Amino acid sequence: xxxxxxxxxxxxxxxxxxxxxxxxxxxxxxxxxxxxxxxxxxxxxxxxxxxxxxxxxxxxxxxxxxxxxxxxxxxxxxxxxxxxxxxxxxxxxxxxxxxxxxxxxxxxxxxxxxxxxxxxxxxxxxxxxxxxxxxxxxxxxxxxxxxxxxxxxxxxxxxxxxxxxxxxxxxxxxxxxxxxxxxxxxxxxxxxxxxxxxxxxxxxxxxxxxxxxxxxxxxxxxxxxxxxxxxxxxxxxxxxxxxxxxxxxxxxxxxxxxxxxxxxxxxxxxxxxxxxxxxxxxxxxxxxxxxxxxxxxxxxxxxxxxxxxxxxxxxxxxxxxxxxxxxxxxxx
Amino acid sequence: xxxxxxxxxxxxxxxxxxxxxxxxxxxxxxxxxxxxxxxxxxxxxxxxxxxxxxxxxxxxxxxxxxxxxxxxxxxxxxxxxxxxxxxxxxxxxxxxxxxxxxxxxxxxxxxxxxxxxxxxxxxxxxxxxxxxxxxxxxxxxxxxxxxxxxxxxxxxxxxxxxxxxxxxxxxxxxxxxxxxxxxxxxxxxxxxxxxxxxxxxxxxxxxxxxxxxxxxxxxxxxxxxxxxxxxxxxxxxxxxxxxxxxxxxxxxxxxxxxxxxxxxxxxxxxxxxxxxxxxxxxxxxxxxxxxxxxxxxxxxxxxxxxxxxxxxxxxxxxxxxxxxxxxxxxxxxxxxxxxxxxxxxxxxxxxxxxxxxxxxxxxxxxxxxxxxxxxxxxxxxxxxxxxxxxxxxxxxxxxxxxxxxxxxxxxxxxxxxxxxxxxxxxxxxxxxxxxxxxxxxxxxxxxxxxxxxxxxxxxxxxxxxxxxxxxxxxxxxxxxxxxxxxxxxxxxxxxxxxxxxxxxxxxxxxxxxxxxxxxxxxxxxxxxxxxxxx
Numbered sequence: 001x002x003x004x005x006x007x008x009x010x011x012x013x014x015x016x017x018x019x020x021x022x023x024x025x026x027x028x029x030x031x032x033x034x035x036x037x038x039x040x041x042x043x044x045x046x047x048x049x050x051x052x053x054x055x056x057x058x059x060x061x062x063x064x065x066x067x068x069x070x071x072x073x074x075x076x077x078x079x080x081x082x083x084x085x086x087x088x089x090x091x092x093x094x095x096x097x098x099x100x101x102x103x104x105x106x107x108x109x110x111x112x113x114x115x116x117x118x119x120x121x122x123x124x125x126x127x128x129x130x131x132x133x134x135x136x137x138x139x140x141x142x143x144x145x146x147x148x149x150x151x152x153x154x155x156x157x158x159x160x161x162x163x164x165x166x167x168x169x170x171x172x173x174x175x176x177x178x179x180x181x182x183x184x185x186x187x188x189x190x191x192x193x194x195x196x197x198x199x200x201x202x203x204x205x206x207x208x209x210x211x212x213x214x215x216x217x218x219x220x221x222x223x224x225x226x227x228x229x230x231x232x233x234x235x236x237x238x239x240x241x242x243x244x245x246x247x248x249x250x251x252x253x254x255x256x257x258x259x260x261x262x263x264x265x266x267x268x269x270x271x272x273x274x275x276x277x278x279x280x281x282x283x284x285x286x287x288x289x290x291x292x293x294x295x296x297x298x299x300x301x302x303x304x305x306x307x308x309x310x311x312x313x314x315x316x317x318x319x320x321x322x323x324x325x326x327x328x329x330x331x332x
Numbered sequence: 333x334x335x336x337x338x339x340x341x342x343x344x345x346x347x348x349x350x351x352x353x354x355x356x357x358x359x360x361x362x363x364x365x366x367x368x369x370x371x372x373x374x375x376x377x378x379x380x381x382x383x384x385x386x387x388x389x390x391x392x393x394x395x396x397x398x399x400x401x402x403x404x405x406x407x408x409x410x411x412x413x414x415x416x417x418x419x420x421x422x423x424x425x426x427x428x429x430x431x432x433x434x435x436x437x438x439x440x441x442x443x444x445x446x447x448x449x450x451x452x453x454x455x456x457x458x459x460x461x462x463x464x465x466x467x468x469x470x471x472x473x474x475x476x477x478x479x480x481x482x483x484x485x486x487x488x489x490x491x492x493x494x495x496x497x498x499x500x501x502x503x504x505x506x507x508x509x510x511x512x513x514x515x516x517x518x519x520x521x522x523x524x525x526x527x528x529x530x531x532x533x534x535x536x537x538x539x540x541x542x543x544x545x546x547x548x549x550x551x552x553x554x555x556x557x558x559x560x561x562x563x564x565x566x567x568x569x570x571x572x573x574x575x576x577x578x579x580x581x582x583x584x585x586x587x588x589x590x591x592x593x594x595x596x597x598x599x600x601x602x603x604x605x606x607x608x609x610x611x612x613x614x615x616x617x618x619x620x621x622x623x624x625x626x627x628x629x630x631x632x633x634x635x636x637x638x639x640x641x642x643x644x645x646x647x648x649x650x651x652x653x654x655x656x657x658x659x660x661x662x663x664x665x666x667x668x669x670x671x672x673x674x675x676x677x678x679x680x681x682x683x684x685x686x687x688x689x690x691x692x693x694x695x696x697x698x699x700x701x702x703x704x705x706x707x708x709x710x711x712x713x714x715x716x717x718x719x720x721x722x723x724x725x726x727x728x729x730x731x732x733x734x735x736x737x738x739x740x741x742x743x744x745x746x747x748x749x750x751x752x753x754x755x756x757x758x759x760x761x762x763x764x765x766x767x768x769x770x771x772x773x774x775x776x777x778x779x780x781x782x783x784x785x786x787x788x789x790x791x792x793x794x795x796x797x798x799x800x801x802x803x804x805x806x807x808x809x810x811x812x813x814x815x816x817x818x819x820x821x822x823x824x825x826x827x828x829x830x831x832x833x834x835x836x837x838x839x840x841x842x843x844x845x846x847x848x849x850x851x852x853x854x855x856x857x858x859x860x861x862x863x864x865x866x
Binding site for chain 2 (some may be wrong): 049051069070071072073074075076077079083085086087096097100101138141142145151
């Protein structure tokens, strides 16, 4: 393992922002730290960078980094809002890390600007750049000295949605092309799943679950995690022969083991169908590419989604069927 | 369990560096002032002076004229702040220069200008002159906060039914209160300890604590009385400074909370235009004394300027006008170099401490202590030098080095006030980004802080230079007749009869005006500096 963190704790006064965290990132792997704001994920990242006094161990290739200051760790850092040097142009920013090491720089700078899609921006002043461009420069600047580990602190959060999705794809490509080992902090699961090979879910200073994106998405370890990952409803269920049954019907989950369990339902878990539990539509709103419904079933209100074309009106009697893609499986 | 160290804030470094400015302060400020206080107590005159009705009349007049001057400066400064912060009227750059010039004009120049305008002098002239100096402090301090104030809060008030005036008084004004209080406290301090103008305009009829200390020391040789009065003044100054520091603390947090700077736009509506009109009137009025003074200097053709080569009517001076000018330039240069070095060190220490995990109170106390020389009467300090410094080796008391030392004491706090906000405004994460790219702590300073604060340092140099050039209070105490600076020479010329002396004084003041205007224009052309924001 390239990066290993063990027993890491960070105190702010008497409050433990990060408590007793163990974590490992393999060479070339991208790990996302995912959690709600205030869960301590940024503090953990800063402790890894060496910016936060902490107890516990941070090791690189089994060498303890305790006495190694920030500037000798060789860890690149990208903040939410760029933090570009205002008195330098784009080149001045990108070449900064190379200058600190006394390396020749022209080729590398051009190479990186091309990588992030900013060729021709060399002499631009940084305050003339848009938010997205600033983040690209910040990424190029962090990558230029070939850091051992790239630390990204909510790198896309300050951008608007369309730009964020575009940049997330670009960032995933850059991380893959450069074969970077990276730790990404984010509160957005889409972003985490787009970027990361593995996801670590954090809550209240502790790591709750680590796993591949699909695995975490399908099998959250507890109810809070399920709710954080978008499950509005959690119901008890029994699984038998790859089929889970609950109060709202049954759904095929071929990967689920037999026995008692709970199901976490995202809005997409229920859709109007010919067969299923009966209910009455009490509310509907249009979303980007679907219609979100609020349906009363047996005196309880549940979320469901329908296509734009065939969404039932408010007051309509509908039947709801379960859809495997919207269902998460929790331990009983 | 190993401790991961941050490596960004080695603790002991800043504290060691802090010893330099604090040491300077201790020897050239605290010691002389303490010596004065002890002298006052030692001779047992304090109680007698404190018990006398004359003293309290003096205090009442000092406080009264300072309060009136402060109120006037605030009233005149607010519209100008609005003009600077919220409108895009052409010529705003010029307005910034015009209001800044009075603040750095030598006090003797302002005294002479107002004596020309209002030959009968009196309380009105004193109050007008004191507020004339300080309009810039109010306007620029308030504008500094105002231009960063999110205008949407006032918009919200308007949409809820508040008139423009009501929105201003109920939303904007409270938001500006920290800057307003901070500026008012500093202005009050400057007005209460104002020396040159009161001496010139008040004559022997209107005296403040400051001029009384001077008179008792120099003319009556009543050291214990002077010391007692210094003590009274010191108490008042510390109180005003504390109010100012408290307000500054709130203002800095207000600045941190700021949104994106709102876009200045052309004034809209009757209220807005009225305020702009008033602001322009204030700016014009600020020009009047300066213009009158310069015009008066040409009354006898170039006679006054030619007379600068001589020693005045019946050898009023021991140096020629030009020699005095040369003395001024030399002393101001030394003082500026010293003040910039000390001020930079102090700013670096203060900002390092606040970036580290040092307790906030420690940093704030140190900040306030470093501001003290700004408020404590220069006369008291100069007097203190006379009492203490012969104990130091090298016969400093009679050395010409004494003048720049005292001037540096006055200039250093200004340098700090100019550098510190800029250094503080540098986002810690910007420095962390540099560190993560391989910059050592020293390199971070060189690559990030120095370039970002560089312009402010340049402005601090120019600004400090003119302030040193015009310093009168301490210099008048310390300069010997043969090392008199230009302001001291002017005061001496004015105290002696003879039209030639008058002409010479006007010419010398016009020269000082020219130098001041040039320096201020340079300060402003370097960039939108935050000079005189307290």
